[in-house]
Amino acid sequence: MSTTIKPEDTHRARGRPRCEDSRSRILEAGLELLEEFSFAEITADAIAERAGASKATIYRWWPNKDAVLVEALREAVAQELPFPDTGDLREDLRLQLQNFIKLLTGRRARVFTAFIAAAQSDPEVAETFQRVWREPRRAAAKAGLERHRGKQMRQNADLEMVLDALYGPLYYRVLTGRGKFSEDYADALTEIVLKGIVNPHQGRTL
Amino acid sequence: MSTTIKPEDTHRARGRPRCEDSRSRILEAGLELLEEFSFAEITADAIAERAGASKATIYRWWPNKDAVLVEALREAVAQELPFPDTGDLREDLRLQLQNFIKLLTGRRARVFTAFIAAAQSDPEVAETFQRVWREPRRAAAKAGLERHRGKQMRQNADLEMVLDALYGPLYYRVLTGRGKFSEDYADALTEIVLKGIVNPHQGRTL
DNA sequence: AATTTACGATACTACAAAGTTTCGAAAATA
DNA sequence: TATTTTCGAAACTTTGTAGTATCGTAAATT
Numbered sequence: 001m002s003t004t005i006k007p008e009d010t011h012r013a014r015g016r017p018r019c020e021d022s023r024s025r026i027l028e029a030g031l032e033l034l035e036e037f038s039f040a041e042i043t044a045d046a047i048a049e050r051a052g053a054s055k056a057t058i059y060r061w062w063p064n065k066d067a068v069l070v071e072a073l074r075e076a077v078a079q080e081l082p083f084p085d086t087g088d089l090r091e092d093l094r095l096q097l098q099n100f101i102k103l104l105t106g107r108r109a110r111v112f113t114a115f116i117a118a119a120q121s122d123p124e125v126a127e128t129f130q131r132v133w134r135e136p137r138r139a140a141a142k143a144g145l146e147r148h149r150g151k152q153m154r155q156n157a158d159l160e161m162v163l164d165a166l167y168g169p170l171y172y173r174v175l176t177g178r179g180k181f182s183e184d185y186a187d188a189l190t191e192i193v194l195k196g197i198v199n200p201h202q203g204r205t206l
Numbered sequence: 207m208s209t210t211i212k213p214e215d216t217h218r219a220r221g222r223p224r225c226e227d228s229r230s231r232i233l234e235a236g237l238e239l240l241e242e243f244s245f246a247e248i249t250a251d252a253i254a255e256r257a258g259a260s261k262a263t264i265y266r267w268w269p270n271k272d273a274v275l276v277e278a279l280r281e282a283v284a285q286e287l288p289f290p291d292t293g294d295l296r297e298d299l300r301l302q303l304q305n306f307i308k309l310l311t312g313r314r315a316r317v318f319t320a321f322i323a324a325a326q327s328d329p330e331v332a333e334t335f336q337r338v339w340r341e342p343r344r345a346a347a348k349a350g351l352e353r354h355r356g357k358q359m360r361q362n363a364d365l366e367m368v369l370d371a372l373y374g375p376l377y378y379r380v381l382t383g384r385g386k387f388s389e390d391y392a393d394a395l396t397e398i399v400l401k402g403i404v405n406p407h408q409g410r411t412l
Numbered sequence: 413a414a415t416t417t418a419c420g421a422t423a424c425t426a427c428a429a430a431g432t433t434t435c436g437a438a439a440a441t442a
Numbered sequence: 443t444a445t446t447t448t449c450g451a452a453a454c455t456t457t458g459t460a461g462t463a464t465c466g467t468a469a470a471t472t
Contacts, residue, residue: 222448228449228450254450260452261450262452263449
């Protein structure tokens with residue numbers, strides 16, 4: 001799975017060093033193409049052309065075309081929204097859903113749908129999607145929700161289920177619906193999930 | 207979009223009539239392949255070979271390879287589970303989710319993931335999936351839920367939202383998770399959604 | 413300056429799959 | 443029986459793309 005060849009850290013290698021600019025242009029080109037095309041539709045030639053690079057350079061540093069796209073996702077996803085922490089459960093849920101809907105209705109949405117589609121038939125893409133996106137995101141969300149356990153959130157809430165209830169409808173709508181979200185979608189979904197997990201001992205304080 | 211050429215209904219055509227057996231063998235072959243491979247991985251040759259038919263016969267009756275798979279889905283989906291009607295909202299939800307989970311953990315699951323994946327980059331597949339599967343299913347579910355409105359279900363429940371909350375987590379798990387469902391997944395999800403839509407005026411009677 | 417490695421451009425090879433055509437045989441009609 | 447249309451088999455053409463190889467040049471080290 002590793003793609004980029006690591007140079008020795010200690011001393012500079014001989015000859016001309018790798019052009020970091022072309023590396024980032026290639027990844028950026030891959031990401032831009034993912035905003036418009038599916039995995040299979042994106043050709044190595046198209047990446048090279050858009051990046052203003054040579055196809056030879058792509059295959060010099062990546063084992064194949066898909067590895068470029070995989071690394072492009074990894075880079076794009078690196079700095080993503082942390083789970084909110086307002087102290088209030090409802091507000092945390094609402095903000096998180098709103099942020100994610102914003103992501104899923106923007107240009108970058110197709111990057112995710114393209115990846116999920118590709119993952120259905122390519123185990124390597126699936127594994128990367130899990131490791132690079134899904135697992136870290138779910139871990140962050142779990143930690144964010146865990147703070148409320150026993151307080152606003154009921155003690156025995158099943159977070160795996162809660163996360164599915166939160167994110168499932170969003171992915172579902174983007175993948176099988178037409179990707180439209182009403183203005184108050186995040187609010188409405190928040191209320192449903194909230195009622196399902198709220199601590200009954202504190203019902204009056206909400 | 208229409209695929210099969212309709213013969214004149216009035217009088218039999220001249221020459222040898224179309225072999226209905228090969229037609230159904232081709233569709234069945236397409237469906238079986240969809241249980242294992244993605245849209246793009248399925249070749250016309252593979253369909254022909256598995257069907258014991260000729261590739262020429264495929265192209266005699268379908269405009270292209272994808273049309274075969276699209277029609278295969280349509281046929282396979284024709285006789286599907288109706289929305290349950292036990293009279294009890296909780297029971298209806300539970301049965302419906304259980305049935306759907308059973309479908310999504312069986313062989314046919316990959317037919318759906320393959321279609322949803324293909325729909326991400328093929329508008330025609332997307333349109334067919336909407337018309338043949340999603341819309342009729344949602345309409346049936348809506349009608350099933352509508353019976354409870356104002357009774358066990360609150361008067362102003364937004365069914366679009368409710369359906370997303372019900373089906374979203376399931377599709378989400380199959381498409382981006384690993385397709386595993388715990389034994390009590392349907393029960394747990396039912397309770398969450400139920401709390402979100404239940405009629406507060408009848409809270410005590412549930 | 414000599415050497416080494418990377419770069420972009422481009423030609424090239426290899427291959428897989430879509431879709432077509434041909435052929436001899438089979439199944440229907442008139 | 444003559445005609446029409448389908449069938450399966452298989453050869454064939456066409457096209458798209460992955461990946462490689464070549465070449466002249468650029469940027470680094472020694």
